[in-house]
Amino acid sequence: MMKINLTGKKALVGASTSGLGKAIAIQLASCGASITIMARNETKLKTVIQELDTSFNQNHNYIVVDFYDYRDYESVISKYFQSNSVDILVNNTNGPEAGTVFEKTSEDYQIAFDLLFKTTQFTTSLALKSMQENNFGRIINATSMSVKEPINHLVLSNSIRAAVTTWAKTLASSIAISGITVNNILTGIFDTERIKELNHKKAKELGVDVNAILDELQNSIPMKRIGKPEEFAYLVAFLASEYASYITGTNIAIDGGLIKSL
Numbered sequence: 001m002m003k004i005n006l007t008g009k010k011a012l013v014g015a016s017t018s019g020l021g022k023a024i025a026i027q028l029a030s031c032g033a034s035i036t037i038m039a040r041n042e043t044k045l046k047t048v049i050q051e052l053d054t055s056f057n058q059n060h061n062y063i064v065v066d067f068y069d070y071r072d073y074e075s076v077i078s079k080y081f082q083s084n085s086v087d088i089l090v091n092n093t094n095g096p097e098a099g100t101v102f103e104k105t106s107e108d109y110q111i112a113f114d115l116l117f118k119t120t121q122f123t124t125s126l127a128l129k130s131m132q133e134n135n136f137g138r139i140i141n142a143t144s145m146s147v148k149e150p151i152n153h154l155v156l157s158n159s160i161r162a163a164v165t166t167w168a169k170t171l172a173s174s175i176a177i178s179g180i181t182v183n184n185i186l187t188g189i190f191d192t193e194r195i196k197e198l199n200h201k202k203a204k205e206l207g208v209d210v211n212a213i214l215d216e217l218q219n220s221i222p223m224k225r226i227g228k229p230e231e232f233a234y235l236v237a238f239l240a241s242e243y244a245s246y247i248t249g250t251n252i253a254i255d256g257g258l259i260k261s262l
């Protein structure tokens, strides 16, 4: 019988006061893990901490970070790891700005690189130290279906998440012997603030009602609906668990069938 039990495990989850990150924090806590959540707004962080399950006597914590200020992030997260270790690392940040290949400048790519790649690579390098000592670790990178099927108006996401994907594959095979797994989740379309924002932007550009954009989006998905953040979180909990011990170096799509390629 499969029953996910993460008691005694410590998880660090990025961008976790709303959307996918929050759902992941809630799910991992309900499986018994102690969670550290990260975002900018301290009031929201404190509120989410109160919502996390504590029935396994776990301690939850938060760090105030700004993923857009890489230098500051590096210093804050380094300080955190001086007195903390992590068994489960969920690399998730806010999304990069939308925009097409004609709109984005070299500077925009640099900003997206710091946001998506450097935060992931640096946090992972710190987390790996104790994971290697313990011969256990789970690195879970929330990426996007855009890695497999680039989305025209999300060129920054398409480009930089692809770099995260190949880096993760390299890391997975380099570290596999240590009981540490590294996997990417290819996110489809989920009902979060990020998607609402993108839909509003598109509706404004096209001069149509935002509900028309949502309808079109839902119709493009074989399941005819967008995903619920908790559905995403179930996959993270599985990957974090002992049941996923032989899964590493993979890209797992969760998209209601949206990705068309094999």
Ligand SMILES: NC(=O)c1ccc[n+]([C@@H]2O[C@H](COP(=O)([O-])OP(=O)(O)OC[C@H]3O[C@@H](n4cnc5c(N)ncnc54)[C@H](OP(=O)(O)O)[C@@H]3O)[C@@H](O)[C@H]2O)c1
Binding pocket: 015, 016, 017, 018, 019, 020, 021, 038, 039, 040, 041, 044, 065, 066, 067, 068, 092, 093, 094, 095, 096, 142, 143, 144, 145, 187, 188, 189, 190, 191, 192, 193, 194, 195
């Ligand atoms: N939702 C989807 O359908 C979808 C699809 C593909 C990929 N993704 C990706 O999944 C990730 C999470 O998206 P989501 O939909 O869950 O977003 P969301 O609901 O908008 O949540 C964003 C979270 O990030 C935090 N945040 C925003 N800016 C930040 C910053 N500069 N520094 C630190 N934290 C920041 C927010 O809290 P504060 O504002 O308090 O900081 C919040 O907790 C993004 O990278 C997104 O591109 C999402």
